Amino acid sequence: MEERRLRLQEAANKRFCSQVALTPEEREQRALYAAILEYEQDHDWPKHWKAKLKRSPGDLSLVTSLVSHLLRYQASSPSSRLQAAGRGKD
Structure with a gap:
């Protein structure tokens, strides 16, 4: 399960530009995008x-x-x- 979460987080990172220092809003966007990807994988x-x-x-x-x-x-x-x-x- 952790491996899957990391894969989805990596996909979210690729979707948004990779920066070393992220703002709280950018971190939240990435987390939400990863949650959406996970939801889409779990539901048809x-x-x-x-x-x-x-x-x-x-x-x-x-x-x-x-x-x-x-x-x-x-x-x-x-x-x-x-x-x-x-x-x-x-």
């Missing part, structure tokens, strides 16, 4: 929605459906997990 629905949106980028009903899906499952949504991760850093 984000991949399915990305594929749907890629197939039909002009279909606004997909956006409405996605927002409804996120609100319906708010307790297990990525945003609630990210909020919990943010509270844990204090």
